[in-house]
Amino acid sequence: EGISVKEYADRLGLKAQEVIMKLMGMGVMVTINQPIDPDAAVLLAESLGIGVEVQSEESEDVLLGTEGEDSGQLVSRPPVVTIMGHTDHGKTTLLDAIRKSKIAEAEAGGITQHIGAYTIMEKDRNITFLDTPGHEAFTAMRARGAKVTDVVILVVAADDGVMPQTVEAINHSKAANVPIIVALNKVDKPEANPDRVMQELSGLGLIPEEWGGQTIYCPVSAKKRTGLDHLLEMVLLQADVLDLKANPDRRSQGVVIESKLDKGRGPVATVLVQNGTLRVGDFLVVGGNFGRVRSLINDRGQRVQEVLPSFPAEVIGLDGVPQPGESFVVVEDEKSGRQVAQSRSLKQRSAQMIRQKKVSLEDFYTQMQEGETKELNLILKVDVQGSLEPIRHALSKIGTSQVRVRFIHEGVGGIRETDVLLAQASNAIILGFNVRPDSKAAVLAEKEKVDIKFYSVIYDAIEDVRKAMEGLLAPTI
């Protein structure tokens, strides 16, 4: 819930009338008791030289006038799935196997286009798969604020077992609160040992249902295309548990998952519709771009008139190429579209100027006092395996009744870009013990203001974390 114009004026020590006049000058018409648009709030404060921070992202519904459209019209929508796992464990083969066996089966001669996602039919229900496997793409989207995945399929080769990227995939999924279904792949191989893999994964918290846990395991062979039906049924079961809903009757909104500049067609964006129905002729704001949908092309390469929630489609008719991870909304007409697009690109520019402040050890205490944080999210990278456990153990003990340390990821080796993305997406701090970031990670951390701390002795880290919790670290600029 956003604050009203009156509250905003009070907090900034301005007269409400003054604020209303200034907003009018910016083309925003409001009355004193209406909520103030967060973009306008930031811009107005900036123009007066006052720094403000928007606490919770207000939905654009207020600005777009679509508020309340959701009541009572929610219907089930298909789950959206991302496949993750260690290199060579069979992610690509599995994506292809599902695509080929399920789409060719349903539609004679159905040729699939690679548009970034595809939808299959299983038992008269749909499932959408994102075409870029791996936790890197997943967390990169999340770092840009997009949550698109409902279920993760974790591919683990039954002849190889848990590997470093398996652990990363698990931690990235957990940090995003997305449920995991394990696909034990390559069971056609004589060396396959599913039981051993289940044991290893249990040690990481993925305890199989048959052992009294909560995790669904599905033995598959992506190569021989066996076990796929069962896997897909389990995805649908998980979707039922999640009770995924959307309202096809409202104005559409969703996320860009791929984009390009096509010689003949101009800017092309593959979007995933998350709510509402997207139609040809709709006015669309995508990130800072605007357009009118000239045509929609589905994953079968067919032109369609409309796209329902959880389905992907290529959109043609935009005035520029948006970034993957940017959200889109359908607006009433060209005028409000241009207004929203403009306010968005202004917001992007001001965001670049202010750079959304991430958590740092120094200001953690302040945030905690304001009731914002109950957990201090940490990512731990160390130089040798042997030091992981003792460091983790020592830091875990620091927690108080108000706040506790939560390790969202830990691993051996240098700090990489994925670690920084995860920290950004989950508002975490990275602690490096005798390790440094590689150059890409360092650049990204600098740009996104992700806090990385370096240590060589456990004692120093304990001190810092303890002080952060007790509020003894002086804020640094």
Ligand code: GDP
């Ligand atoms: P990715 O890196 O996780 O995308 O893995 P790929 O899909 O590229 O697969 C890596 C290798 O494993 C390829 O040579 C595949 O043919 C092979 N592979 C994938 N799935 C299976 C399977 O179920 N059984 C066997 N025997 N090989 C597989």
